[in-house]
Amino acid sequence: MLLSIMRRHAKSWLIKLLIAIIAVVFVFYFGYSFTAKQVTKIAYVNGEIISGLEYQKAYWDLRESLQKKYKDLWNENFVKLFDLKNRALQGLIDRKLISQEAKRLGLDVTEEEVQQAIINYQPFQTNGTFDMSRYKGLLAQNRLEADAFEADMARRLLDSKLQQFLFGFLALTEKELVDFYTYSNEKVKVSYVTFQPESFKHTVSIDPAKMKDYFEENKEGFRIPEKIRLAYIEIDPANFNKQIGVKEEQVKDYYEYHIDSFSEPKKVKARHILFRLDPDAVEEKEKEVRTRAREVLEKAREGEDFAELAKEYSEGPTKENGGDLGYFSPGQMDKSFDEAVFSLKKGEISEPVRTRFGYHIILAEDLKEAFTRSLEDVHREIEDTLRGIAGGELAHERGLILLDQMPYDIDLAEYAKEHELEAKQTEPFSVNESIPGIDDNQKLRQSLFALKGKETSDLIELGGKFYIFQVSDRKDSSLPELDEVTEEVKDAFVAFMAAEQAKAKANEFLNEIKQGKAWDQAAEEMHVDPQMSEFFRRLDPIAEIGATPQLMEMVFSLNKDRVYPEDIYENEKGVFVFRWEDHQDIDAAKYEEEKEQYRLSLMRVKQGRAYENWLNNLRKNAEIEIVTPVSDDKP
Numbered sequence: 158m159l160l161s162i163m164r165r166h167a168k169s170w171l172i173k174l175l176i177a178i179i180a181v182v183f184v185f186y187f188g189y190s191f192t193a194k195q196v197t198k199i200a201y202v203n204g205e206i207i208s209g210l211e212y213q214k215a216y217w218d219l220r221e222s223l224q225k226k227y228k229d230l231w232n233e234n235f236v237k238l239f240d241l242k243n244r245a246l247q248g249l250i251d252r253k254l255i256s257q258e259a260k261r262l263g264l265d266v267t268e269e270e271v272q273q274a275i276i277n278y279q280p281f282q283t284n285g286t287f288d289m290s291r292y293k294g295l296l297a298q299n300r301l302e303a304d305a306f307e308a309d310m311a312r313r314l315l316d317s318k319l320q321q322f323l324f325g326f327l328a329l330t331e332k333e334l335v336d337f338y339t340y341s342n343e344k345v346k347v348s349y350v351t352f353q354p355e356s357f358k359h360t361v362s363i364d365p366a367k368m369k370d371y372f373e374e375n376k377e378g379f380r381i382p383e384k385i386r387l388a389y390i391e392i393d394p395a396n397f398n399k400q401i402g403v404k405e406e407q408v409k410d411y412y413e414y415h416i417d418s419f420s421e422p423k424k425v426k427a428r429h430i431l432f433r434l435d436p437d438a439v440e441e442k443e444k445e446v447r448t449r450a451r452e453v454l455e456k457a458r459e460g461e462d463f464a465e466l467a468k469e470y471s472e473g474p475t476k477e478n479g480g481d482l483g484y485f486s487p488g489q490m491d492k493s494f495d496e497a498v499f500s501l502k503k504g505e506i507s508e509p510v511r512t513r514f515g516y517h518i519i520l521a522e523d524l525k526e527a528f529t530r531s532l533e534d535v536h537r538e539i540e541d542t543l544r545g546i547a548g549g550e551l552a553h554e555r556g557l558i559l560l561d562q563m564p565y566d567i568d569l570a571e572y573a574k575e576h577e578l579e580a581k582q583t584e585p586f587s588v589n590e591s592i593p594g595i596d597d598n599q600k601l602r603q604s605l606f607a608l609k610g611k612e613t614s615d616l617i618e619l620g621g622k623f624y625i626f627q628v629s630d631r632k633d634s635s636l637p638e639l640d641e642v643t644e645e646v647k648d649a650f651v652a653f654m655a656a657e658q659a660k661a662k663a664n665e666f667l668n669e670i671k672q673g674k675a676w677d678q679a680a681e682e683m684h685v686d687p688q689m690s691e692f693f694r695r696l697d698p699i700a701e702i703g704a705t706p707q708l709m710e711m712v713f714s715l716n717k718d719r720v721y722p723e724d725i726y727e728n729e730k731g732v733f734v735f736r737w738e739d740h741q742d743i744d745a746a747k748y749e750e751e752k753e754q755y756r757l758s759l760m761r762v763k764q765g766r767a768y769e770n771w772l773n774n775l776r777k778n779a780e781i782e783i784v785t786p787v788s789d790d791k792p
Contacts, residue, residue, distance in 0.1 A: 199246065201782040202253040207246075212787070214305075216245040230600050232614065234607030242787035252312070254775040259319050266314045271307055274314055323771055324764050329756060337759045338748055344692040344741040347712050348676070349702070350685040352663045352732040357655040368650045372639050375649070379642050381635050382587040385606060388569045388580045388629040389595075392556045393622050394548030401547045403540045411539050412532050419530040422487060426523040427498050428463055428480040431473030434515035450509040450516040457506050463520045472515070484525065494519070549621070556616040556623040566611040569627035582629060596620035656732070663725040663732040671721055676736060692741050702730060716740065 197209030219241055224231045236242070259265070276287040283291055296306055372379070412419070430453060434446045453470050457463050464479025471480050487499055491512040501507055501521035509516045563572055573580035584593045588602050596619050605614065605626055614626040639646060662683060669679045680687045690699050695713060698704035711722050715737035726733045 198784045199787070200250065200784055201780070202250055203257055203780050205253055205257065207249050207253065209785070211249060212246060215249050216242060216787075219245045219248070227600065227604070230604040230615075230617065232604055232607055232612070234609060235604070238603070238607055246783075246787050250779075250781060251772060251776075254772070254779055255316065255319065256312075258775060259315050262319075262322060264315065264318045264322065266311045266318070270314055271311050274310055275307070320764070320768065323767060327760070327763055327767055329760055329763065334752060334756055334759060335748075338752065338755050339743050340695065341755070342694055342743045342747075343713075344694050345712055345715070346690055346692050346738040346741075347699075347715070348687050348689045348736040348738055349699075349733050350663075350666065350680050350683075350687050351701075351730075352659040352666075352685065352734075354652065354655040354659040354731065357658040357662075358651055360658065361651045361654040363647065363650065368646065369639060371650050371653065372646045376636055378649070379637055379645060381637050381641075382589070383606070383634040384585040384587050384632045385628045386585045386630040387583040387592065387605065388627045389583070390556075390559065390569065390573050390578055390580055390625045391622055392552045392559075392624070394545060394552040397548040397551040397555075398544055400551065401544050403543045403547075407543055408536060408539050409532065411543060412535065416529065419535055421525075421528055421530065423499070423527040424484045424486050424525040425498055425501075425521055426484045426525075427482045428467060428520045428522060429473070429475070429482060429494075430457075430463075430467045430471040430480050430518045431475075431514060432470070432509075432516040433472040434511075436513050446516055447509055450518060454506065454509060454518050457518060457520070463506070480520075484523075545621075552623050553616070553618075556625065560613075560616055560625060563613065568611065569613060569625065570629070585630070585632065595624075656727075659732045660725060660727060663727075663734050667721065667725055667734050670734075670736075689738065692739070702733060703728060711735065712737070 198206055199209055199212045200207040220236070223235065223239060223241070227235065275281060275292070280295060281287055281292040293303075296303060430450075432446050432450045432453075434443060438446075449470075453466055457466055464481070467480030468476060473480070475481055487495055489495070490498065491514070493510055494512050494517060497507045497510040497517075498519050498521060501519065503521055503524050505521050507517075507519040507521075509518060559572075559576065570580040570582075581594075583595070586592055588599075588606050591597055592602065592605075601617065601619070605628070608614065608626070608628050611627065614624070617624045617626070666679055666683055666685070670676055676687065688701070693699060695709045696704070699708070699712075702708070705728070708726055708728075711724070711726055712735055715722060715735070717737070717740075720737040722735055726735065
């Protein structure tokens with residue numbers, strides 16, 4: 158309205174005077190604000206100022222990067238959740254420290270170096286040559302000013318020079334490399350017995366006084382989490398179907414443009430018999446397995462039922478269903494398997510084929526040649542697709558209009574009713590529980606729990622539908638009384654007491670074998686069944702037990718002179734007592750093959766630690782004064 162009046166009377170002396178007054182107000186108000194931000198002192202780092210303007214840019218850059226990551230789930234409460242203001246300030250302080258140290262060391266970056274780096278930057282090149290229009294276009298697309306980008310490039314180059322300087326003093330000895338490789342690849346084998354708490358539960362008698370004491374000591378573990386109830390408007394694209402007409406021309410255009418999606422590749426239906434063989438198996442073992450495969454192949458070619466042979470001889474997961482692999486197209490199987498099966502005619506059986514799993518005998522039961530489904534066959538499917546696309550667009554547009562017209566601080570249920578819609582309500586749920594009736598995820602729940610008051614979410618797409626959410630009720634986290642969680646406490650108390658009994662038995666077992674009782678005898682007397690692992694590395698889980706640093710430290714500290722650990726080991730799968738069985742050193746030939754790969758990995762680890770230690774040292778010795786603390790009420 159105001160702009161229309163001004164345009165109609167643009168030549169009026171009154172409008173000119175009004176514009177002049179607005180200009181003066183703009184200069185004084187916004188000019189002062191801009192200058193104020195420029196001179197605001199946020200902090201001093203060794204006497205060097207971090208200005209308000211610097212902080213503002215760092216804060217908004219960090220904020221924008223997180224907004225891109227979370228997209229529609231973002232809301233203002235994430236600022237506090239991620240502590241963005243302090244993170245932005247700490248990043249600036251580190252940048253100042255790094256820059257100051259680089260100057261002290263005489264390191265600098267010239268304009269020519271920055272220009273050359275930008276010219277050589279592949280995204281800015283067309284056919285291997287720097288393209289100015291592409292450079293400007295990509296910066297504009299990412300909302301970057303050339304000066305800011307070039308300053309950032311200069312910082313990266315300076316960081317690179319600084320790291321080269323720091324890492325130039327790092328050396329990697331052959332012993333360090335061998336130790337690192339050995340640590341990663343040596344293997345041990347252990348025996349173990351398991352005491353399952355579950356088997357002790359029936360012996361636990363519940364003493365109400367002890368259970369109450371247990372509850373009081375572990376009350377925090379029974380805390381009732383914060384819960385919210387959501388009001389939400391659901392906009393389903395399917396509700397717009399009646400408004401959508403699909404023209405024949407649209408169907409034809411879609412078919413022609415997406416013809417590849419209606420093309421079916423060649424397919425084969427096959428069975429196979431697998432004879433397992435380790436990829437690193439010695440020649441003698443390989444020959445033995447190949448011979449076995451040939452013997453079964455002869456039986457198949459003499460007419461014996463292939464499916465029955467697979468059930469009898471196969472060592473693969475499809476053994477029980479006669480080696481049936483169903484229909485599959487090229488590229489879905491191991492390369493050598495793929496090549497063999499697609500060279501067969503219907504009913505043919507292959508020669509033994511070697512893959513990383515072993516040797517296979519393959520029967521091609523049926524073949525389907527590649528073909529393209531006709532427009533007539535897929536006409537209804539395309540109509541439904543086009544209707545779905547159009548419905549999605551209409552639903553999205555409807556959701557955006559609802560958001561745009563929504564007054565601030567309004568009750569969502571009332572707003573929905575005004576627009577002849579229904580605001581649905583969820584049952585209460587915690588941040589770690591799925592939203593009842595909604596196809597959700599953890600990030601969405603975090604975003605919704607961060608909503609305050611009558612704040613609503615942005616338009617969110619879930620499972621093909623669009624939603625606007627508002628927290629309609631919130632119940633804060635609280636500590637319960639015992640009678641509120643009696644059954645839960647009872648179950649936990651029984652589990653705790655059973656675990657204590659299992660640990661007591663495991664400790665009794667460990668003490669007995671340390672005192673000389675035979676492993677098998679002690680196991681038999683305590684009714685536990687000893688198991689033996691395969692050889693495993695530190696990074697490999699032990700079957701049925703798992704892998705944790707504590708576990709690996711325990712078993713890899715054992716040897717032939719100390720076959721039993723000092724303590725039992727406990728995790729969610731049970732209580733274990735281990736015995737050392739054997740050790741397997743690294744393969745010298747394999748070490749020579751892989752040493753350069755490990756050298757790079759170890760050097761990266763050393764460089765990362767050296768850089769972090771260096772930066773921590775700078776922080777520790779710096780004089781840092783926060784002049785204007787960053788707060789939650791302003792960026």
